[in-house]
Amino acid sequence: MGLLERCDEFFKTSNLYEVLGINKEATEAEIRRGYYKVSLTVHPDRAPEDPLATEKFQVLGKLYAVLSDKEQREVYDEQGVVDEESDVLSQDRSWEDYWRLLFPKITMQDILEFEKKYKGTDEEREDLLKLYVKYKGDMDAITVSALCCSQENEPRLCGIIQDAIKNGEVEAFPAFTKENDKKKRARRKRADRERQEAEEMQKEMGLGDEDDSLVMMLQQRQKSREQSFNSLLSDLEAKYAKPSGKSQKSKRGKK
Incomplete structure (x- = not known):
């Protein structure tokens, strides 16, 4: 099953932008922020009661890898498809490590x-x-x-x-x-x-x-607030996270 089908299965839409709650004109920062927010809801450590959390988390990682890669995003925007054989998706990657690289722990x-x-x-x-x-x-x-x-x-x-x-x-x-x-x-x-x-x-x-455990205390405190995702911690991690860097060129001509 391809990435778009998996998105539809887990998030009830095959539109990559809709999964992240953003529009097609979103900036790189907005894409990263959307990825961070949605990924928190399915992170295996934060949603242990969900047996599919790990799979959902991996799907979100692949989705972000596509939208954060210039060539992959252009292909998706123009044709509405994802190159499943591209280096972006085919490489053997730990999506948990990838997530933590993008969003290092805030102290x-x-x-x-x-x-x-x-x-x-x-x-x-x-x-x-x-x-x-x-x-x-x-x-x-x-x-x-x-x-x-x-x-x-x-x-x-x-x-x-x-x-x-x-x-x-x-x-x-x-x-x-x-x-x-x-x-x-x-x-x-x-x-x-x-x-x-x-x-x-x-x-x-x-x-x-x-x-550093004060961070956990602040997170706990933010749970009672209506705009929990706009808390200091989530804004800091999403807004000032490390960029993903240049990915390898996608193999658009690959058959």
């Missing part, structure tokens, strides 16, 4: 270093305004999805948005400009509660500030 030190470099940059500002537009000024959704966002940072982020509104860069959504104090207080209470839960979990697990 607490990585998070802290990223936070220092990210805050106050044009990139942070651009990401924030995209979220503002996406959620039409809903600060609850924005603060959940924004990278490196804490309650202490909210006034600064609001200032960035207010300046952008003043400069005509973004629309003045009522959800932002007319947000009532009750909603703001509820958000502060929620942030305080999450912080307390994290501190209690840290004590229960006997973790130190530099312990």
Whole structure:
């Protein structure tokens, strides 16, 4: 059974882009991000109850290998087929090792270093305004999805948005400009509660500030959030993962 048939069997669509939840015009970064998100749902370590998890994971690895290879992607986009005999798919590869190569483990030190470099940059500002537009000024959704966002940072982020509104860069959504104090207080209470839960979990697990296991604690904490895939860890791993590199040329003329 070929890759497209396997996708249809496991993910109810033979469209490679639809499997990853992206469109045909997706950038390389968006493809990698889509692969990361979907692969997490079927990773054998994260879905031990699914007897087909390993097979699904392998299929996703092959799918990503096709879409991340320029020639293979062109063939698929133009003809809607996949060259099953290409080097990209025929080579003997450990798809778990391939996944880990793309998405190396994120440690607490990585998070802290990223936070220092990210805050106050044009990139942070651009990401924030995209979220503002996406959620039409809903600060609850924005603060959940924004990278490196804490309650202490909210006034600064609001200032960035207010300046952008003043400069005509973004629309003045009522959800932002007319947000009532009750909603703001509820958000502060929620942030305080999450912080307390994290501190209690840290004590229960006997973790130190530099312990890599803090990452696991953060992941556990993110499970309660509506936008779980937009958590700091998943965004970091998907956005700043190592590129797959140049693959060998596909044997398009092979018969």
